[in-house]
Amino acid sequence: MIAKKIFSVIIISTTLFAFTRITSEQSKSIFKQPSNFPKPVYHFKTNPVTQAGFALGRDLFYDASLSRNYTISCSFCHIQSAAFTHHGHDISHGIDNFVTARNAPPIMNLAWSTSFMWDGRVADLDEQPFIPITDHVEMDCSPDTIVARLQHDADYPSMFQKAFGSSKITPGNVLKALSQFMLMCVSANSKYDKVMRHEGEAFTADEQAGYEIFKKDCNGCHREPLFTDYSFRSNGFNIVSTKDKGRFDVTHDSSDLYKFKVPSLRNLAYTAPYMHNGQLYQFKSVVPQYRFNVKDNPNLDALLQHDNKRGFDMTDKEAAQLTAFLQTLNDSSFVNNPALSEPELKHPSTIF
Numbered sequence: 196m197i198a199k200k201i202f203s204v205i206i207i208s209t210t211l212f213a214f215t216r217i218t219s220e221q222s223k224s225i226f227k228q229p230s231n232f233p234k235p236v237y238h239f240k241t242n243p244v245t246q247a248g249f250a251l252g253r254d255l256f257y258d259a260s261l262s263r264n265y266t267i268s269c270s271f272c273h274i275q276s277a278a279f280t281h282h283g284h285d286i287s288h289g290i291d292n293f294v295t296a297r298n299a300p301p302i303m304n305l306a307w308s309t310s311f312m313w314d315g316r317v318a319d320l321d322e323q324p325f326i327p328i329t330d331h332v333e334m335d336c337s338p339d340t341i342v343a344r345l346q347h348d349a350d351y352p353s354m355f356q357k358a359f360g361s362s363k364i365t366p367g368n369v370l371k372a373l374s375q376f377m378l379m380c381v382s383a384n385s386k387y388d389k390v391m392r393h394e395g396e397a398f399t400a401d402e403q404a405g406y407e408i409f410k411k412d413c414n415g416c417h418r419e420p421l422f423t424d425y426s427f428r429s430n431g432f433n434i435v436s437t438k439d440k441g442r443f444d445v446t447h448d449s450s451d452l453y454k455f456k457v458p459s460l461r462n463l464a465y466t467a468p469y470m471h472n473g474q475l476y477q478f479k480s481v482v483p484q485y486r487f488n489v490k491d492n493p494n495l496d497a498l499l500q501h502d503n504k505r506g507f508d509m510t511d512k513e514a515a516q517l518t519a520f521l522q523t524l525n526d527s528s529f530v531n532n533p534a535l536s537e538p539e540l541k542h543p544s545t546i547f
Contacts, residue, residue, distance in 0.1 A: 229383035231391045231420050235306035237320060237378060244375045247357040252376030257537045260344050262290055262334035272299040276530050278462040279303060279380060286473055293332035296439055298473040301466055303382045309425045313455045313471045316445045324373045338366035382461055382529040405520030412507045415498045422460040428496040429453045431489030431505060432474060452493045464525040482514050
């Protein structure tokens, strides 16, 4: 009930924002779609990514005042050098060193995502930060507290004025600013992308062979060019010791038991550990998992069952070739992009 009331405040404040006078700079989008990507699904008409909105969102993303005791920022669990995952933790840690139930997913190419969280409980990116901000084991804060803190800050009111046309800070605009930062976390400059865009790169013989194997065995779930189809699937992990029932906890449909959102395969070099609960600690364990360790779980995905066998049948050489291809999905420019890094100053100037 409390969550519903808070969401109502957010919705009302967002609606009121629609009547605020918007300047041309506040509606000029800086988001650019990579030429080899499909059209985004995010509703940019209601929240265009502007320079001022992005700068504000970046400050908020790295600001620990969004947590109850000023110790946890969004960036605490989403570290840029780890492709905005929580490197070194199988499941993420929050306020007062509480542990969450799942591994922090990467913040990457979210403009194309149709749902958020491992179980897809959130359908709109503008609402997603509400979950970790208010969760008692993550940031444990309330929208009212955050608004009061930001409203009394020396700089934030003017930043909200530049971004949204009003210095009066609302929960809805806090969430929209965070969305604008996350929407700019676009990873589309890997070797794979350069090959696809004919930018002077070419696959090696092993990478090309691995690409063919990928298209045969993996593309059913990890579809190009985003390397996920955003569906929910049971991937054959050991479920005996877990109470996490995945998508079922949202839908209460038995056909969703132990199904989790298909993650992107981009930037695997940076995002260890892997899977919703961090079961795989090293990249070299990922391909063998799907060759040898697929369990007969309830709702096991049909694509992981072949000729009465589970998993993918490939030789060691083919596995090495597939691994070589997966390495072409790493985007070093993304994890080192200074525009996405923690500001050296509290409020950065134009960076795009």
